[in-house]
Amino acid sequence: MSNPSGIPVPNAASDAPTTLDVQRIREDFPALHQQVNGKPLVYLDSAATTQKPLSVIQAVRQYYEKDNSNVHRGVHTLSARATESYETARIKVQRFINAADAREIIFVRGATEGINLVANSYGRKHIRAGDELLITAMEHHSNIVPWQLLCEEKDAHLRVAPINERGEVVLESYEKLITDRTKLVAITYISNSLGTINPVKEMIELAHRRRVPVLVDGAQAGPHLPLDVQEIGCDFLVVSGHKMYAPTGIGALYGKLELLESMPPYQGGGEMIQSVTFEKTTYNDVPHKFEAGTPNIADAVGFGAAIDYLNALGMQAIAAHEDDLVRCAIAALSAIPGLRFIGTARDRAAVVSFTIENIHPHDIGTILDQEGIAIRTGHHCSQPVMDRFGVPATSRASFGLYNTHAEIDSLVAGIYKAKELFSLE
Amino acid sequence: MSDLRELYQELIVDHHKNPRNFRKLEVSSHHAVGNNPICGDRITVHLLIKDDAVEDIAFEGTGCAICTASASVMTETVKGRHLWEVESLFDRFHDVVTGSPDEAPDTSGLGKLAAFAGVREFPMRVKCATLAWHTMHAAIEKKNEPVTTE
Numbered sequence: 093m094s095n096p097s098g099i100p101v102p103n104a105a106s107d108a109p110t111t112l113d114v115q116r117i118r119e120d121f122p123a124l125h126q127q128v129n130g131k132p133l134v135y136l137d138s139a140a141t142t143q144k145p146l147s148v149i150q151a152v153r154q155y156y157e158k159d160n161s162n163v164h165r166g167v168h169t170l171s172a173r174a175t176e177s178y179e180t181a182r183i184k185v186q187r188f189i190n191a192a193d194a195r196e197i198i199f200v201r202g203a204t205e206g207i208n209l210v211a212n213s214y215g216r217k218h219i220r221a222g223d224e225l226l227i228t229a230m231e232h233h234s235n236i237v238p239w240q241l242l243c244e245e246k247d248a249h250l251r252v253a254p255i256n257e258r259g260e261v262v263l264e265s266y267e268k269l270i271t272d273r274t275k276l277v278a279i280t281y282i283s284n285s286l287g288t289i290n291p292v293k294e295m296i297e298l299a300h301r302r303r304v305p306v307l308v309d310g311a312q313a314g315p316h317l318p319l320d321v322q323e324i325g326c327d328f329l330v331v332s333g334h335k336m337y338a339p340t341g342i343g344a345l346y347g348k349l350e351l352l353e354s355m356p357p358y359q360g361g362g363e364m365i366q367s368v369t370f371e372k373t374t375y376n377d378v379p380h381k382f383e384a385g386t387p388n389i390a391d392a393v394g395f396g397a398a399i400d401y402l403n404a405l406g407m408q409a410i411a412a413h414e415d416d417l418v419r420c421a422i423a424a425l426s427a428i429p430g431l432r433f434i435g436t437a438r439d440r441a442a443v444v445s446f447t448i449e450n451i452h453p454h455d456i457g458t459i460l461d462q463e464g465i466a467i468r469t470g471h472h473c474s475q476p477v478m479d480r481f482g483v484p485a486t487s488r489a490s491f492g493l494y495n496t497h498a499e500i501d502s503l504v505a506g507i508y509k510a511k512e513l514f515s516l517e
Numbered sequence: 518m519s520d521l522r523e524l525y526q527e528l529i530v531d532h533h534k535n536p537r538n539f540r541k542l543e544v545s546s547h548h549a550v551g552n553n554p555i556c557g558d559r560i561t562v563h564l565l566i567k568d569d570a571v572e573d574i575a576f577e578g579t580g581c582a583i584c585t586a587s588a589s590v591m592t593e594t595v596k597g598r599h600l601w602e603v604e605s606l607f608d609r610f611h612d613v614v615t616g617s618p619d620e621a622p623d624t625s626g627l628g629k630l631a632a633f634a635g636v637r638e639f640p641m642r643v644k645c646a647t648l649a650w651h652t653m654h655a656a657i658e659k660k661n662e663p664v665t666t667e
Contacts, residue, residue, distance in 0.1 A: 129520075450534070451582070452556070452579075452580065452581035452582060452584075452585075453556070453557075453581075454556035454557075454558075454581035454583075454584075454642075454645065455525070455581045455582045455583070458521075458524070458639060458641070458642060459521055459525075462520060462521050469556060470555055470556050470557060471554075471557050478557070484557035484558075484559065484579050485556055485557035513521060513522070513525050513530070514525070514530055514533075514534075514582070
């Protein structure tokens with residue numbers, strides 16, 4: 093049942109172009125065309141959330157204007173249309189990450205909810221006192237805290253694979269930390285604070301040798317590189333739509349079918365049941381077993397439209413463009429005296445974290461904002477990473493498919509302005 | 518640049534670079550820790566209070582320029598003052614940094630504290646300017662749990 097509703101879905105990835113026409117692409121993003129503090133917006137915060145193309149905004153609007161209804165409920169035309177749109181979006185996600193079966197895609201609010209679902213369902217069923225869970229030292233809080241809560245409840249232990257000075261996982265240590273006590277590994281594909289791309293395929297193989305399932309946090313990878321869950325072999329993967337040019341409040345959890353089928357429900361309610369009496373309830377099949385209540389249909393449709401948009405451009409071309417941007421940014425920023433990169437992994441995505449000597453990131457953020465430049469400053473929900481590098485916070489510029497070299501020049505000019513403002517000799 | 522210079526006045530940049538009373542007190546009667554989790558500011562304020570007056574005050578920690586300069590100027594301003602004066606200064610300082618950007622702030626008699634009037638143009642930075650004051654207030658009230666701006 094790879095296509096349960098028999099709806100034809102275009103497979104756009106194959107004949108996508110190999111380079112991006114960024115100036116034309118920018119026309120698709122209304123939010124990019126505005127002045128901030130009297131300056132043209134330079135949006136360098138796509139790792140926090142991406143701007144949305146018109147096709148996504150229109151898909152959500154069209155859903156509400158024409159198709160709005162509840163899914164899997166009624167026999168009337170609108171309900172059928174809503175169901176078809178929603179299930180088509182599921183197939184789009186399935187194909188985008190190359191899952192074998194559409195039932196392996198569960199719609200959630202975002203990567204965070206996906207991880208919490210696995211922790212609460214798979215984790216509470218399988219983790220016992222004395223067991224261990226393994227994460228890395230570069231995880232986002234969303235891939236730390238759900239496991240801590242689980243460990244607290246089950247009297248299990250959270251182990252952390254260390255990272256080196258470059259911000260790369262120390263693979264030898266990671267391998268040694270996988271023992272007979274390890275019951276689950278949860279690792280990020282791309283670090284949101286360091287930009288590191290982890291060798292997830294190799295890390296998954298190491299875990300699988302000891303029969304330990306692996307969850308991959310794909311929140312940063314989804315918008316940046318071609319995802320292929322069968323190629324990397326992960327057992328679970330989570331993505332957030334809003335980091336992939338889709339609306340907020342929608343994301344997906346991928347899980348291997350046999351795992352999902354063996355897991356208890358996460359939340360109870362409508363949609364997730366087959367029959368209910370006061371004595372006994374039988375649950376619906378996956379994925380519906382994990383989608384209690386009326387789902388976020390409109391934003392799932394928007395998610396599907398975002399995937400169409402990404403496919404039309406081609407993930408290879410997007411990755412190449414963002415690689416070019418990050419190389420250019422590193423070269424340009426390297427020339428600034430007193431600038432220190434936090435995270436210098438050899439394999440990295442379009443995220444650049446840095447500190448400037450004697451200027452706090454928060455001040456840099458305010459000064460750049462006055463120049464219309466949006467970057468993220470703070471701990472990026474990765475306080476352990478900040479502690480590892482001995483900084484309270486960093487400035488982070490992150491790039492999306494719509495960013496240009498000229499915007500990197502603006503960033504550099506803005507940083508020089510901050511330095512000028514802070515020089516008092 | 519003019520708005521920015523309004524925020525990052527020379528006095529503020531100076532106090533950020535060379536914070537006054539930036540140390541731990543050898544003898545203190547009150548202290549508290551303040552946290553601004555959004556940007557990672559974390560400071561500790563130490564006080565020596567005698568006869569309801571601030572005999573000595575100092576602070577430690579890391580923070581942005583607004584936070585550090587505010588703590589520095591605060592320690593200079595309140596040293597030697599009665600606690601009731603300190604509380605009234607806090608009220609007035611709070612009004613100065615949180616007031617409407619469309620209205621002229623009343624900074625009469627506030628001395629160096631008036632330099633922070635530019636903060637009202639930057640609502641995202643109000644917490645930076647007030648962290649030290651909230652922390653000092655908590656220390657005086659003898660609250661033991663860390664103060665957070667959240």
